[in-house]
Amino acid sequence: MVYTVTFNPALDYVMNLESISTDDINRTRSEELYYGGKGINVSAILTRLEIPNIALGFTAGFTGQKIKEMMNSDGIKNDFIELDNGFTRINVKIKYGTELDINANGPGIRKEKIEELFGKLKSLKNGDYLILAGSVPPDLPDDLYSKILEKLDGRGVNAVVDTTGNQLLNVLKYKPFLIKPNHHELSELFGEEMDTTEKITVYARKLKEMGAKNVLVSRGGDGALLIDEYGKVYLRDAVKGKLVNSVGCGDSMVAGFTAGYIKSHDYGEALKLSVASSAATAFSSELAKADEIHNIYKTL
Ligand SMILES: Nc1ncnc2c1ncn2[C@@H]1O[C@H](COP(=O)(O)OP(=O)(O)OP(=O)(O)O)[C@@H](O)[C@H]1O
Ligand SMILES: [Mg+2]
Incomplete structure (x- = not known):
């Protein structure tokens, strides 16, 4: 089984306008509501790729309830821990030719609730995958991911970690199955410009x-580089196409790699499905659909 964890899910309220003025009331042309958060995005793509998975994490209040309803109606299995304070955040995306994003903080997560998550993770067993994607809310410690991996150590769980800075460095000693920094994150980790392959x-x-x-290592429109467990280096150019939306590309890449490896046990294949999934999301206004991923995969 694959488990994803989203500490701070969100409803994205996308408001489409012609223009914005501070002198008058602004009216939208249309609006949309999406659910998201990196782990949830990974779960959505895994589900579309027919990989059984469960989205774990924390939800609160009426917005948390809405996210669960929307995920259930999309067939994405979830088992969130309910917080008894605040409500799951709503991020506002104002699109008027250009885009203004306002991301909310989200509810605090008390220590007992983190312990409850640790309790759930006790059921993970040899051969399961645990995907930790995204940043941890600022009021939680920067060794939280490594604390989780410490608890799983020696149980044969494959950890996939997509995060930055100390949170990423701290997990390395637990030998995660996969990490996926982008080239900017790699630069920040080592204080070096990553301008060449x-x-x-x-x-x-x-x-x-x-x-x-x-x-x-993902490189946006410049493709990706993989060093596999045997030290073999794979390079892949990005798929050519029109970038519509870069949100969720990294998550699609993580999901595609995990799905590809589970299906084939071959790292070259995993990279191929990873690149196809992320490109399909880049070329679509939402997270990629299964047929969009498969159509690109066939061309690689
Ligand atoms: N313009 C593009 N054309 C084709 N593929 C793209 C494009 N942008 C991104 N991708 C695909 O998505 C992958 C991940 O992109 P990127 O390196 O931007 O991830 P990221 O910065 O981690 O994303 P996120 O913001 O979701 O965390 C790339 O390796 C590539 O396969
Ligand atoms: Mg990323």
Whole structure:
């Protein structure tokens, strides 16, 4: 089974307008409501790729309830812990030719609730995957992901970690199955400009030496580089096409890789499905649909 964790899910309220004025009331042309959060996005793509998975994490209040209803109607299995304070955040995306994003903070998560998550993770067993994607809310410690992996250590659970900075560095000693920094995050980790494939290879290898089993570095429109558990380097150009939306590309990449590996046990195949899934999301206004992913996959 694959489990994803989303600490701070969100409803995205997208408001489409012609223009914005501070002198008058602004009226939308249309509006849409999506659910999201990195782990949830990964769960959505895994579900579309027919990989059984359960989305874990924390929800609160009426917005949390709405997210669960929307996920249930899309067939995305979930088992969130309900917080008894506040409500799951609503992020506002104002689109008027350009885009203004206002992301909310979200409810605080008390220590007992984190313990409840640890309790749920006790049921994970050998061969399961645990996907920790995204940043942790600012009031939680930056060793939270490593605390989770510490509890799973020695149980044969494959951890996939897509995060940045110390949260990422702290998990390496637990030998995660996969980490997926983008090239900017790799630059920040080592204080070096990642402007060539050679440099990216050197620093991706360093992350492998520090403990990661597989290191996948995404490079936006410049494709991706993978160093697999045997040290083999794979390079893939990005798929050519018109970028419509970059939100969720990284999550689609993580989901595609995990799904590809579960299906084939071949890292080249995993990278292929990963690139196809992320490109399909890049070329679509929402997260990619299954047929969009498969159509691109067939061309690779
Ligand atoms: N313009 C594009 N054309 C084709 N593919 C793209 C494009 N942008 C992104 N992708 C695909 O998505 C992958 C992930 O993109 P990126 O490196 O931007 O991830 P990220 O920064 O982690 O994203 P996120 O914001 O979701 O965390 C790329 O490796 C590539 O396969
Ligand atoms: Mg990312």
